[in-house]
Amino acid sequence: MTEFLDTWGITAMVFVPLLGVALMMAMPKTMEPAIKGVALATSLASAFFGVLLLTNFNYDDSASMQFVQDVSWIEIINTRYNVGIDGISLPLIALTLLVTPLVIIYSWNHIPKPGNAKAFLILMLILHTGMLGTFVAKDLILFFVFFEVVLLPMYFMIGVWGGPQRLYASIKFFLYTLFGSALMLVSFLALYWLTGSESFDIVKLGELVSTSDITHGTQVLLFGGMFMGFGIKVPMFPFHTWLPDAHTQAPTQGSVILAAVLLKLGTYGFIRIALPTLPEAAVTWAPWIGLLAVIGIIYGALGCLAQTDMKRLIAFSSVAHMGYVMLGISTLTDFGINAAIFGMVAHGLITGMLFFIAGSVKERYHTLEIKRLGGLLLQAPRMGWILGFATMASLGLPGLAGFWGEFPAILSAYNPAPGLSTGLFRGYMVVAALGTVLAAGYLLWLLQRTAFGKPSEEFADDPEIVDAVLSEWIAWVPFLILIVVLGFFPGLIFDITDAPSTAIGDMFKVLDK
Secondary structure (H helix, E strand, C coil): CHHHHHHHHHHHHHHHHHHHHHHHHCCCCCCHHHHHHHHHHHHHHHHHHHHHHHHHCCHHHCCCCEEEEEEEEEHHHCEEEEEEECCCHHHHHHHHHHHHHHHHHHHCCCCCCCCCHHHHHHHHHHHHHHHHHHHHECEHHHHHHHHHHCHHHHHHHHHHHCCCCHHHHHHHHHHHHHHHHHHHHHHHHHHHHHHCCCCCEHHHHHHHHHHCCCCHHHHHHHHHHHHHHHHHHCCCCCCCCHHHHHHHHCCHHHHHHHHHHHCHHHHHHHHHHHHHHCHHHHHHHHHHHHHHHHHHHHHHHHHHHCCCEHHHHHHHHHHHHHHHHHHHHHCCCHHHHHHHHHHHHHHHHHHHHHHHHHHHHHHHHCCCEHHHCCCHHHHCHHHHHHHHHHHHHHCCCCCCHHHHHHHHHHHHCCCCCCCCCHHHHHHHHHHHHHHHHHHHHHHHHHHHHHHCCCCCCCCCCCCCCCCCCHHHHHHHHHHHHHHHHHHHCCHHHHHHHHHHHHHHHHHHHHHHC
């Protein structure tokens, strides 16, 4: 088994969903139950291989790449099929392996109109492969391919199954992210040529940069290209405007995957590629990244207070919460990077749960206008309590995962890496702390308007408004359990991410000397 995992484990985990896609394409769309079964089975098969990798992972050496497979791919451009897992990618892989099967289970009774389950679930499995591949890629071109694979499935999920403004939202999403990706690819190619590298291996490129004669100004420009690609994906202020539209128009499943995993591809790219390969440029860019992060925290919170639509409010909250992740990254310290990775997982679970609830509310009330909602605790009390639980987790209540996603990120700004202005980052820390107060304000306002009070006359006697059903419970319970477990035992993630985060943080300590 160990030999199989070392050779084929990651490949099986990443590409098994595509076998499901091939099988589903051969099935007529009238066989909907069988199609759903194939989609769920292949996502669970991928999770099975993922669990085998996780159980055989050497947690005492989480800073090293494990289960590495490095074979020739496209020889003419010196790119290789080079994959591996370490302590940075492992929590995000686990999150992806959890979210996709649960979203498919939720879809069992919630295929959005037009109800083409075959096409919808095929896109979801392709998305699954793209997300997993991004987290395991060690070659820049391979990373770019997987990074772009996720673009088309999400474009079609929004454009075909989305809301009234779906075409506008899907095109905006596509163009924004494609523009950033083009600049990112230019930076990748320039890094390859300027270092004279014989491969696109991320680690080797970083080593070559440290011994090359690439000027500091050139490194800053290369980092800027990566910043655009990753920053738009996060999304950071001021590149965030595609996100509220995409979330508002996307079907529930698209919103959950977008919030839970897709946004993390950008922050992961910063940690995996931008910081290790161009550390000197990262020091130059860090104050600006920190500034945009705290602007995003405050702007996202104020944007939430101005919203009248439940999904749009949750979308703006993602801008604020991802700001905390980027603040942790901008400190260039092991503490900040640890906080950022935990923040990614916590945000994925909590905001994914909020979008699940919003989708179920929309299905029952046929609206997400906050002023028309109310009395959820009376009409669907279990859903009301789950909404309350998720909002408390999102505002950072101690004992829940959201607290460890925000508090360490704020604290990390107190002592940034050598070479960065301590006074400036402590100012960022104060602003970010104020953002938590605003977060409590908009989240409690949302909870009060939707869950408390009496139902409006419009929905008071509506027979469609029922409490959570079985498929919803199966999809939601793992999210709820993990939010509590990680809140009380944050070491489950911190113990895995600490060694690789320390290795990155040490790069900046050595750089200062």
